[in-house]
Amino acid sequence: MEEKVKRTELLQVKNLKKYFKTPKGMLHAVDDVSFSLHEGETLGVVGESGCGKSTMGRAILRLHEPTSGEVIFKGENILKFDKKRMKKLREEMQIIFQDPYASLNPRMTVSETIIDPLIIQGKYKKSDKEGLQKKVREIMDLVGLSQKLINTYPHELDGGRRQRIGIGRALALNPKFIVCDEPVSALDVSIQAQVLNLMQDLQEELGLTYMFITHDLSVVRHISDNIAVMYLGQIVEKAPAKLLFKNPLHPYTHALLSAIPVPDPDYKMKRILLQGELTSPINPAPGCRFAKRCIHATPECSQQEYSLKEVEPGHFVACSRFNEIKN
């Protein structure tokens, strides 16, 4: 891990915001998020449904046009890129989607799905059947899909294999950076483990950088170097994976970690049951967004804004009272 820290910075996100206009008001899906990612690193992003983690992933790739902020990839702010440059850049930034049942075109075979990005980006000519075939077989090998499946349709395959196609399609253009949006959530545990191992192998082999979005905390601890915890559009805590689990500082992180069911009968849990559910991100009230559900909240918490502060090397938290809470 220490070796990874020294690597060059690949992606830097500065004050990224994505608001959606709704009839009820402005929905603050991603609200002032900043972080950076180094080459070959995995940043895990965790949070509950509706916290904006997927929107953040998509906004970074400009699949949702960000409202404001900067996304600096290899030293350049890609939000300033025109259409043509952006298309070229997509070679290097890819995404793996959550639902392998919905993210593949049911009328395209495995090979057509993998070929598509190669042709769109002009890497191969459509007439170059031989070259394409070779490339497809190479990718299928890479993601562990048997060659005999080359002409099958998604409906003929199970979830694990479909997700391998999704991974293969993302890798076809040799990207540097991949947003993985809940890539294993729809899979059974034994298949999930197979896909996670594959993703780790590929990362080592190809030097990929992942942003791994998930709600599964044990998966995120396993695969990430650093973890960012999101709550209502904001990052409330960010730390190296092991450290976050050992020494969570934000009350929300505490509650989240204590809610994980651990498969060990001897494990004694100290549950912090959160009252209520995620509040609405539409025109959120000022101050700490977690204050309403926080057992440690004081009136001041709803008055001032909080931003991430580094409290120990690599460990950032957006809470003013974490020191008192700890004791």
Add this chain to the structure above:
Amino acid sequence: MAELLEVRDLFIRYETVDGVVEAVNGISLKLDKSSTLGLVGETGAGKTTLAKGIMRLVPNPPGKITKGEIIFNGKDILKLSEADMRKVRGKEISMIFQDPMTSLNPVMTVGEQIAEVISIHEKVSSKGAMEKAKEMLEMVGIPAERAEEYPHQFSGGMKQRVIIAIALACNPSLLIADEPTTALDVTIQAQVLDMMKKLKDKLNTSMILITHDLGVVTQTCDYVAIMYAGEIVEYGSLRDVFKNPQHPYTNGLFGSIPSLAEDVDRLKPIKGLMPDPTNLPKGCKFNPRCEYAEEICRCQSPETTEVKGIHVVKCFKAQGLV
């Protein structure tokens, strides 16, 4: 403890155009009063079919219970007429379905939906049923005045609470919960599990909890049955199965979940895929994926044998034959 439910040698088949799906293959299990059994397995293991079998809700056609007995409170419910079975469903055995988003009626208020089951099974006026429905709502932690609202006005966790209220409205002696928290976030899951546990203890209900999440099982269950390809491959108390797993599939499941305590570089998944249920392998159904499989596993199906006390396993390796 008194026995509430016993399933004996149950077989359920679906006859489809692609062949006969052997969903449940000779399952036997027992459940005592006020205890909780966790039914664990992956997609296609036959967990939900087994639950539907106990409720007699297997759609026919194509599904059919071909063999076996389900003894509930001393009676074989497979022999009941449909009219008598209706009196059991919702009253004595009730079920919570997996997806809270789709198992409520969108055009009925939640109060009406809870009152419906009460007025079917109990001799009460419609006003009385609504009163009771509101009590149930309060019990699952939803203010009674929300009884007049429609499902879309509730969040996922709240909808699941409403479904739990419907299931428990007539104070059933057996509750079958099919992946009740899979669609929920962890913090909401923790709330719902906590509440289910409290209600179960309060109302003295027995429960069969179907899940693929071993963590959820640890928190809620007394006994665990591991299912694979329509069979129970291992059964025992929570501690038996979690501390001393015998079947290679059970071990594989544990190896597939990332641990929160230990650091491993790579997970140890079970290789291969679930077998095609229309074409199950000969012998032990797990043999094509099992790292210990030998000749005997490929031709003979292992018997269920005792490990210690109630802990049983269906594997030649555990029997010392491989």
